[in-house]
Amino acid sequence: MKKLEENEFDLRYINKFASLMTIGNGYCGLRATHEENYADQTRGMYVAGIYNKATVNEPSELVNLPDMIGMHIEVDGETFSLQTGEVLSYSRQLNFETGELNREILWKSNSGARYRFTFQRFAAKNDLHVLGTKLTVISLDKKTQIKIVTGINAQQTNFGRQHLIEEKVRVIEGDLIQGIYKTTESGHTIALTACFTCSGENDISHSAKNRQLLSTIKQDLLTGTPFTLEKIGTIYTSLDADIMGKSPEVAGVVALRKYSLDGYDALLEKSAESWAQFWKQNRIKITSTKDFDQLAVDFSIYQIEIMTPAHDERFSVGAKGLTGEGYKGHVFWDTEMFILPFHLFTDPEKARKLLRYRYLKLEHAKAKAAANGFEGALFPWESALTGEEETPEFAAINIKTGKRQKVASAIAEHHIVADIAYTVVEYYQNTLDDAFMRKEGLELLKETSRFWISRAVEEKGQLFIKDVIGPDEYTEHVDNNAFTNYMAWYNVEQALYFMDKYGDSDRVLLERGQEFLMRLYLPKANDHKIIPQDDTFLSKPEIDLSCYKESQGSQGILMDYSRQEVNEMQILKQADVVMLLYLFPDQFPSDVVSENLDYYEEHTIHDSSLSKAIHAIVAARAGEKAKSYKFFREASLIDLGPNPSSSDEGVHAASLGAIWMATMFGFANVSIKDHRLSLKPNMPSEWTELAFPVIFRGSRLHINLTHDKAVITKVAGDDVPIELNGAEYLLTNKVEVSLQ
Amino acid sequence: MKKLEENEFDLRYINKFASLMTIGNGYCGLRATHEENYADQTRGMYVAGIYNKATVNEPSELVNLPDMIGMHIEVDGETFSLQTGEVLSYSRQLNFETGELNREILWKSNSGARYRFTFQRFAAKNDLHVLGTKLTVISLDKKTQIKIVTGINAQQTNFGRQHLIEEKVRVIEGDLIQGIYKTTESGHTIALTACFTCSGENDISHSAKNRQLLSTIKQDLLTGTPFTLEKIGTIYTSLDADIMGKSPEVAGVVALRKYSLDGYDALLEKSAESWAQFWKQNRIKITSTKDFDQLAVDFSIYQIEIMTPAHDERFSVGAKGLTGEGYKGHVFWDTEMFILPFHLFTDPEKARKLLRYRYLKLEHAKAKAAANGFEGALFPWESALTGEEETPEFAAINIKTGKRQKVASAIAEHHIVADIAYTVVEYYQNTLDDAFMRKEGLELLKETSRFWISRAVEEKGQLFIKDVIGPDEYTEHVDNNAFTNYMAWYNVEQALYFMDKYGDSDRVLLERGQEFLMRLYLPKANDHKIIPQDDTFLSKPEIDLSCYKESQGSQGILMDYSRQEVNEMQILKQADVVMLLYLFPDQFPSDVVSENLDYYEEHTIHDSSLSKAIHAIVAARAGEKAKSYKFFREASLIDLGPNPSSSDEGVHAASLGAIWMATMFGFANVSIKDHRLSLKPNMPSEWTELAFPVIFRGSRLHINLTHDKAVITKVAGDDVPIELNGAEYLLTNKVEVSLQ
Structure with missing residues (x-):
């Protein structure tokens, strides 16, 4: 090793x-x-x-x-x-x-x-x-x-x-x-x-x-x-x-x-x-022309393991794990969307505990929603031990004006609510853990749905979600952020699905939910096949970002432009639409995927460490091997690269989770489809072999991929349905498929 | 320079x-x-x-x-x-x-x-x-x-x-x-x-x-x-x-x-x-075979100047000045007894401000006296901005027992009350500042006297001051500490003197004061001419202290013996009786002075930085030139010596004051006697010339001493009475006296 x-x-x-x-x-x-x-x-x-x-x-x-x-x-x-x-x-x-x-x-x-x-x-x-x-x-x-x-x-x-x-x-x-x-x-x-x-x-x-x-x-x-x-x-x-x-x-x-x-x-x-x-x-074993790739993935897994308080569901994972004081050790959406997937596919009990953390703090999330004039649960943008909103009310002082700006995330970065709901569903899809889903899962889905239903406003006969911040924090206070709207829709849809499944009889919520699903505006691809990030994004002016991309991660653009100016241009810290494509791989046709990946990448500086690896996944799934490997390598360098002070205040926890995710969800292209564990590998040309363990529905599998062949072995547990490049199997012992 | x-x-x-x-x-x-x-x-x-x-x-x-x-x-x-x-x-x-x-x-x-x-x-x-x-x-x-x-x-x-x-x-x-x-x-x-x-x-x-x-x-x-x-x-x-x-x-x-x-x-x-x-x-100018002596005195004066907040009478001088965090910046008796004399003889206005500091905190001192069951003013052993007692109630934890010991100083180191009163009188004797004395001085003298009168207890027809700690902190909770009793007596005596002088008609205090003076027990020299430090000291066993003296200042004795054990032996951190001899030079015959200096020095480790220079003064006045110069040099090395960590948490403010005092009150042997500025030089053989300025009664004098001759020049101000080796003069312009 x-x-x-x-x-x-x-x-x-x-x-x-x-x-x-x-x-x-x-x-x-x-x-x-x-x-x-x-x-x-x-x-x-x-x-x-x-x-x-x-x-x-x-x-x-x-x-x-x-x-x-x-x-x-x-x-x-x-x-x-x-x-x-x-x-x-x-x-x-x-x-x-x-x-x-x-x-x-x-x-x-x-x-x-x-x-x-x-x-x-x-x-x-x-x-x-x-x-x-x-x-x-x-x-x-x-x-x-x-x-x-x-x-x-x-x-x-x-x-x-x-x-x-x-x-x-x-x-x-x-x-x-x-x-x-x-x-x-x-x-x-x-x-x-x-x-x-x-x-x-x-x-x-x-x-x-x-x-x-x-x-x-x-x-x-x-x-x-x-x-x-x-x-x-x-x-x-x-x-x-x-x-x-x-x-x-x-x-x-x-x-x-x-x-x-x-x-x-x-x-x-x-x-x-x-x-x-x-x-x-x-362990994921990689045979690559670049030894560094194995190191990067080992490092990611090591870090995810030591950052996760699996011993106690009262805590969750901070944005820097336990490696430094960046972000004050607070818990963001990073945990559910970037850290939890590793646990879900290797030790689902840990994933359950991380969701239990949110469940235990539901009261505070409900209080926050109420305080902001909404129903249901509005989870804090930054969370710590108590579950109260820990986002500083004001940002660090602006040393030029002497004033502190209000931090908008706690007020408007509401997608975290749907991120948690999404992860609850992911958890269930792998584990089929009805005990959890009936109690914690359903309550989380219902309360988050209530939030979205109360959050939407009616306009021209449609429901809009206005004045939000999506994952891209360079674009603030926009209406109908595509990521947020799609996620909110899915949140409510899944709540209704599980309410139905478990016979939940909350008719009011059911009806309001159905209405919400029918009327919520979901931004569609335009004539150029581009899904607008929000109502105004595509109409904003563009500038050449190449010099900022060269020093990505440094937020150098904020030295040349004010936040307000950045907000008024097509400049992205990370691409919301690419994140959306990653989370709903089957929702958009492949040409839309490719066009949006290209369009938004051009406008993305990747100043967020959450950006690169997600691009790698979407590119891999789109079959753009060279591009996806390049994104993967660049993501690996966020912590392990030569910048001497990139990680002074701690490692980039979400980025490390995303490196594992890029390997699994991008290159191996693992997903859960119609209750089957699906693989549709897109290994980089530089790799000759990729081998990894997976837990699915409690069964322990081992997967070995080369460019020629996929071998899936059941190591322990019940037989499970799998799908390999579209073909379905029941894995009783071993499935070996030629990929040529 | x-x-x-x-x-x-x-x-x-x-x-x-x-x-x-x-x-x-x-x-x-x-x-x-x-x-x-x-x-x-x-x-x-x-x-x-x-x-x-x-x-x-x-x-x-x-x-x-x-x-x-x-x-x-x-x-x-x-x-x-x-x-x-x-x-x-x-x-x-x-x-x-x-x-x-x-x-x-x-x-x-x-x-x-x-x-x-x-x-x-x-x-x-x-x-x-x-x-x-x-x-x-x-x-x-x-x-x-x-x-x-x-x-x-x-x-x-x-x-x-x-x-x-x-x-x-x-x-x-x-x-x-x-x-x-x-x-x-x-x-x-x-x-x-x-x-x-x-x-x-x-x-x-x-x-x-x-x-x-x-x-x-x-x-x-x-x-x-x-x-x-x-x-x-x-x-x-x-x-x-x-x-x-x-x-x-x-x-x-x-x-x-x-x-x-x-x-x-x-x-x-x-x-x-x-x-x-x-x-x-x-500046004091010294011509010595050792250049270091001039450096030591320049350094002392520089430090005293930069540690004294002469701009604001709400503060006083901390035990480390403003050079470090030792003693938490608190003000002890060090200020009045070791720092203030420099100011009194060079810029009496600063001395007045330091006394005003105590005056401004009188209410807290009275509150502390009352809280301890006494009358008058009991000044805090450690003081800061408010004037409340700042001595930590408990010492640093004893890491062996896990317990914290009560700090005894705040409870029993009461001599600070008389130290302040003594300094008030010193201030007046130089300045004849009736405005201060009528108001602040008299109130300080009266309130401190009230404290002593209430502090003494009657036993066998005499008044005893029991259960105190003198300056020597290696001997705790003793009765009739010589230093304390003499100082308390002088405190009350001076209060009565100034009450009489200014026609104060507080008959109760006058009568109680007279009774106190008549009946307070003042330890007298025994058959061996030794003044007992307290009631029990001379009966305690003695041990050879030479090894501890070698590493004086380190409190090494406390590594070998507990505080309790040290308390039960004739072991001194600094010698109270020598301090007493220094403060009352005319009260004890010269043979008593010499015998006590020798006796107590033998039992003193000099673990207090306040010790050496006072020994230098008493030895100089006793004509023991070699010994006094040796003490002076050793005192100079407390900060300036080769010990690499002697001053890490700040300089030894009182010791630096005492180096100036040793030069002035020991070698030049300046004092105020019967309203005259008296000189009785005892210059070390190593020195050939000692020249310094003095302010006396507002007049600025310059004094130049060699072994042969003393020249005193009035630089500015009214004519003042002086005394040189016992002969009296009125200084109108210059007095030149052969010392041979």
């Missing part, structure tokens, strides 16, 4: 790699910052669900917890830093297979002595509360002394915003250190506990000052004899306590007492077993 | 020099952190009086304000840092004469090109709100590009505690940047404003994100042609607004518009003129 590698110490990339090489397990994420301090290095450890408002007027944000990784290391009285002395060799690897981050350095100190340092760490996958770190130092040239200062450092902030009160710092029974912290507004308690094991005799002392609880370890270093320091840590919060019935303080100590004797290597082995199991059930 | 110099870039000293080389003006203090970032470098900018509680349970602390100094500099695409490339030469100087900090570096980048950097900065002494910085860069080897990112960075915290809400960040009229911040609890507004001037054409852009308002300046760098960037800043707060009647926001812009055209050099010149005037009136 591929590893993500960094073979040079380059400070310009320090925060990018800190995000990319995050270790985690869905419970916590730990940025891959170096043990030793560097100026401008942004440390970060986050626990899913632990949000807080720094002050009343600020939105909740994912709390950057006290650091347990930092180490001040002195050998022979000299501070270890890659900025001093000479780095003779450097290599860092994130091993997807084991979940371990590993760094090896051969360092020559200023005084000329050479030392070999190995740093290892992992966040356990089998027990989500456990962090393991291990340092190995070998002095190659001389007998000397090593001194290490490390502990729990609560000076961490979210870019200056402090969310935690240091309630208590302790040394317990002489060998455990523990810090207890409380969030200032949300009132969560976090217990961080750690213990140390060293090779040989050593001298440990502890101290606490200025929000740091530090242990100092001193030991003699013999020439050529490895010195090892293991630091095992645990994280428990009051959110866990709700489930465990044990205080975080006690749980942290109990767990550490249990694990500390095992030692780093044994704990890593157990965690790596869980990872092995995960990969066995989830 | 001496400069404080650093001639090597050594990261171990980075925070020490940041404290020592602080620039300031009593309004603000700006730590001497480097423009470029280094891990573990603690930036700090403080404004006198701006305190805040980070959370309700924490004490107020001096707020670390947003940083205006930090700069990210790139030349030829390479980030400037002394940790990379090669430092060909480095020199940094704090110029006491001009108040400017100057750094010159010849740097070779990793790519081999050489650049000369000059960084300059000052805090204006003529207009306290103005900061000037200037960067000059010369590319020596090639034509290239420079990029600088700098602005206002509100990610600063007090070791992780965030005190400020970022209310507004602005670019005003395209060229000024301004950040408006508000403290979370105390509600102060702070406006930081800055503008830039560059040599030549340049490209400036501005951005705001994550509590940073940043300006990016890009320019071509020609070979050999200096590029300069001037950044002028202003600081205004709502505390200023109380006086100016103008909002900080407006004031900051108006001032900057006024000053920015002048440019750095002209602004520096004006500020340096104020410094020149200051030194003319305050």
